[in-house]
Amino acid sequence: MSEVVHASAGMVAPTFVEVPAISKSIAVPKPPVTPSVNVRTLSLRDFNNLETRPQFLRDMRDSLMRIGTFYIKDHGISTEMTSDAMKTVREYFSLPVEEKKKMHIVHSRHFRGYKLMGEEFTNNQIDHREQLQFAPEQSPVESFRPSISPDYEGLQGPNQWPASTLKLLPHFKPCILEFMDQLEILSQTLMEAVALSLGLSGSYFHDLFGKSPYYRLKCAKYPSVNKASVGCGAHKDTGFLTVLLQDMVGGLQGQDPVTGQWMDTKPIPETFIVTMGEAVEKLTGGLYNATVHRVMNNTSGKDRYSIPFFYDPTLDARIPFKIENLATSASLDFEAMVTESSCTKADDKMEQLVHGLGITNLEPTRSSSQEGWSSGAHVFETVHRCHPEVYSRWYSRDY
Numbered sequence: 001m002s003e004v005v006h007a008s009a010g011m012v013a014p015t016f017v018e019v020p021a022i023s024k025s026i027a028v029p030k031p032p033v034t035p036s037v038n039v040r041t042l043s044l045r046d047f048n049n050l051e052t053r054p055q056f057l058r059d060m061r062d063s064l065m066r067i068g069t070f071y072i073k074d075h076g077i078s079t080e081m082t083s084d085a086m087k088t089v090r091e092y093f094s095l096p097v098e099e100k101k102k103m104h105i106v107h108s109r110h111f112r113g114y115k116l117m118g119e120e121f122t123n124n125q126i127d128h129r130e131q132l133q134f135a136p137e138q139s140p141v142e143s144f145r146p147s148i149s150p151d152y153e154g155l156q157g158p159n160q161w162p163a164s165t166l167k168l169l170p171h172f173k174p175c176i177l178e179f180m181d182q183l184e185i186l187s188q189t190l191m192e193a194v195a196l197s198l199g200l201s202g203s204y205f206h207d208l209f210g211k212s213p214y215y216r217l218k219c220a221k222y223p224s225v226n227k228a229s230v231g232c233g234a235h236k237d238t239g240f241l242t243v244l245l246q247d248m249v250g251g252l253q254g255q256d257p258v259t260g261q262w263m264d265t266k267p268i269p270e271t272f273i274v275t276m277g278e279a280v281e282k283l284t285g286g287l288y289n290a291t292v293h294r295v296m297n298n299t300s301g302k303d304r305y306s307i308p309f310f311y312d313p314t315l316d317a318r319i320p321f322k323i324e325n326l327a328t329s330a331s332l333d334f335e336a337m338v339t340e341s342s343c344t345k346a347d348d349k350m351e352q353l354v355h356g357l358g359i360t361n362l363e364p365t366r367s368s369s370q371e372g373w374s375s376g377a378h379v380f381e382t383v384h385r386c387h388p389e390v391y392s393r394w395y396s397r398d399y
Contacts (some may be wrong), residue, residue: 039067039254039265039273044186045074047193054334061197061332064276068289069254071271072190072243077182079270082245084171085179089219089305091169093130102162105133109394110140110157111383117223128297129232132219134159134176136212146395152315152376154395155214155383180217180309187215187241187311190274194241198284198323199332205240210314214379222251222304225297232295237277238382241311244273249304255292265293279312279378285322315376 040063046052063070092100097116105113115131140157143149161173188206195204222232234255246252252265252273265273281290298304313319384391 039063039069039071039263041071041073041268041271043074044072044076044189047189050338053196053338057193057197057332057334060193064194064197064288066289067254067257068276068281068291069265069293070274071268072274073268073271075186075272076189077186077272081179081182082270084175085245085307086247086305088169088172088175089132089221089307092132092165092172092219093221093305095165095168099162099165099168100130103132103160103165105387106389106393108157108160108390109154110135110159111155111387111390112157112159115387128222128225129295130221134180134217134219135215136180137177150374150376151384151395152374152380155315155376155380176217179307180215183217183243183309184213184215184311186272187213187243187309190243191241191311194276194280194288196334196337198287198326199337200323208313208317208319210317212314214312214315214375216310216383218308218310220306220308222295222297222306224301224303225299228296228299234292234294236281236290236292237275237310238279239277239310239312239379240279242273242275242277242308243311244275244306244308246273246306247304249298249300249302251296251298251304252306253294253296255294257289257292262294277310279319282321283319283323284326287326312379313375315379317375318372319375319378320372 040059042056042059042063046056060070100114101116103114105111105115107113112133112135115133117128117130135155137158138156141149141153144153146154159176166173191205191209192202196202198204220232244252246267248267248269250264250267253262254265255262275293276288276290278290280288295304295306384395
């Protein structure tokens with residue numbers, strides 16, 4: 001689940017425009033956590049049913065306050081789609097290395113493509129995995145100029161699709177694009193549920209994210225090894241939401257936020273793992289956790305494959321430092337919120353609970369003078385620290 005990194009990640013990064021520091025977290029009471037705490041499995045069907053929605057929101061809220069992670073089932077993405085995506089990823093990683101290198105990430109100004117084993121660092125450790133990265137299929141910003149334009153404008157653009165690779169794997173491109181489309185829809189629904197679980201309007205994050213949220217799909221292969229080792233170092237995801245599809249091999253571990261003990265996040269068929277990132281942790285003043293997690297390479301003789309999807313606001317959105325007057329009580333009256341959700345009093349109730357965003361308009365304001373931090377700069381900081389070779393080639397000079 002590793003869209004990494006913290007400031008401590010493995011290399012010294014080139015100079016770039018720094019993201020403003022997010023305001024200091026407020027003290028928020030949390031329920032006690034024990035080493036034996038289990039990661040809940042929630043059904044999205046319960047969220048979509050107004051009768052069962054209140055309990056779903058309670059369970060989601062408790063999970064995110066305790067550990068920041070839950071499994072989601074009945075998510076609306078077919079088993080055929082998830083199986084097809086995993087099969088396609090395995091087929092790609094089975095290609096000869098010279099073919100895979102045609103799609104190397106250094107060829108893409110937009111940070112899309114393949115990386116060989118040992119080419120990425122997480123928390124000062126070399127990752128023991130191969131990986132492949134995609135993002136929304138878009139036209140590049142034609143006016144972009146390195147060192148003049150905002151760096152994050154360079155993130156927008158197409159994915160790499162080498163003709164020889166598509167000839168060998170004709171289903172590769174349509175499968176990846178369709179899977180990203182479906183994951184975006186699922187992520188929108190999950191962020192609506194997260195908003196409601198905070199006592200916010202269901203449209204809170206939709207308004208905040210804008211019409212074109214930015215996302216990354218990472219496909220990873222962790223080879224089986226002779227001696228157990230760390231495949232991806234301990235870290236928190238840096239953005240808003242991560243939705244992870246993993247195979248049945250296992251190896252993902254989450255850290256108990258109170259005891260520090262590592263807990264296996266075992267694969268459960270027909271589920272995704274949902275995790276909050278640091279952006280949500282900071283925006284909620286620490287009410288919701290961003291789970292520290294890592295991947296251990298296994299000795300089973302079977303390679304592990306995973307496909308995490310990282311979901312963030314549109315690149316030019318500005319994010320408030322925190323949600324003002326956030327409702328921090330252990331429970332909220334979700335029944336009343338659902339009952340009133342179809343009438344005009346609902347907006348008044350949400351305003352009483354949360355007092356809005358701390359700004360006068362829920363639509364993302366594009367002015368650089370607005371208080372808050374830049375979503376695009378935050379995403380760029382993450383990807384350029386993960387992939388400094390791309391930064392060195394495409395962002396240090398005009399071309």
